Amino acid sequence: MKPPRFDYVRPDTVEEALAVLADFGDEAQVIAGGQSLMAMLNLRLAGPRVLVDISRLEALSTCQETGDCLEIGAAVTQADLLDRADLAEAVPLLALALPHVGHAQTRNRGTVCGSLAHGDPSSELPLCLAALEGQVVLRSTRGERRLDAAQFQTGLLSTAREADELIVAARFPLRRAGAGHAFAEVARRHGDFAIVGLAAVAHDGQVRLGVAGIADRPEIREWPFEREDIDAVLNRLAWDLDAADDLHASARYRRDIVRGLGPKVIAEARSCAN
């Protein structure tokens, strides 16, 4: 189908974008790469009065290491990030997960922050941000605030972003010395939405496991390495997440992925840790 009618604005500065958002609030919709939004417009699941295109804003097109984070601007595409030669060193989990995000053709346009803003419960980047305890930087004419991943995503396709706020960047913590990471997902075909996605971070005697695709947002759990009843812990987690049947997989299949793939992902993260 075709998108419904909307006005289009392309601000030249972040301040202009914020002014438009302050004026129009939830009647405005920000577009960066549009790899989720354009499909929703075409299907008429979205119908903004004004579309605010931030994809050409220079100020949001940079990726930089600030302190202990890789700060990724809102116009940075998934392909830009994947092209960084030092990504596997800087944020290994992103280097592992990004190839699973959509297809090469959508990563060329889709942004990291856009994926976070969309908040699909099965998508890889919100899972990574949650597993790494990263942050989202939001700005409005009222000021700037940073939200932890857990505060940012509030549920299925919903976030704590206020209508007048622009996501200007995502902050992914840089690899801590000695930390190990692993990522795996089960999807119908490579590039499809994950039925279940798993991300593990092993560090300092603790392992954190993130699970996407079951609850309405990524769920994170943490255990000490020496925990021996890991199968029982994963089984409990699988039930806790309250999986549901849908077109793609049964609840039981989802639990089986957590129980079956979980130990492998954890073991792999631990084997990369030192």
Place this chain on the structure above:
Amino acid sequence: MRELNGAARHRIGFTLNGRAVSGWAEPRLLLTDFLRQELGETGTHVGCEHGICGACTIRIDGRAVRGCLYLAVQADGREVQTVEGLADPDGALNALQRAFRKHHALQCGYCTPGLLMSLTDLFARTPRPSEAQILDVVGGHLCRCTGYAGIMAAAREVAAEP
């Protein structure tokens, strides 16, 4: 700040396969429809119109993207490459197109323009792609005819060319 009224048509211009083109578009007009209906360049196909099938894949500023997930107004000032730009001006097919023909990588041809543009993008970036890299790119397309074997054979042949 560029502000375009949703009810009006606006002048849009970009470089298409090396030449300057322009036309009129409402903000909601998809780039695929602008190419096909406003410019009459019907080589780019439209399948699902929500990013799944890959038939609409074109290159913008040297990157393969979905034409159906791109607004015409967003292409203003960009460099756009479509399947029409692949063959020589005299109509002689390029190496990738010849390999597609040789390996029966197309039957109905609906998916073909998109696949050609995705593979063109791959070879531009990675002249000797691995099997996995080819698969990754072909995996972003649906072909309901060929079973993909011919497409893979054609891509492999081009990848192995000196």
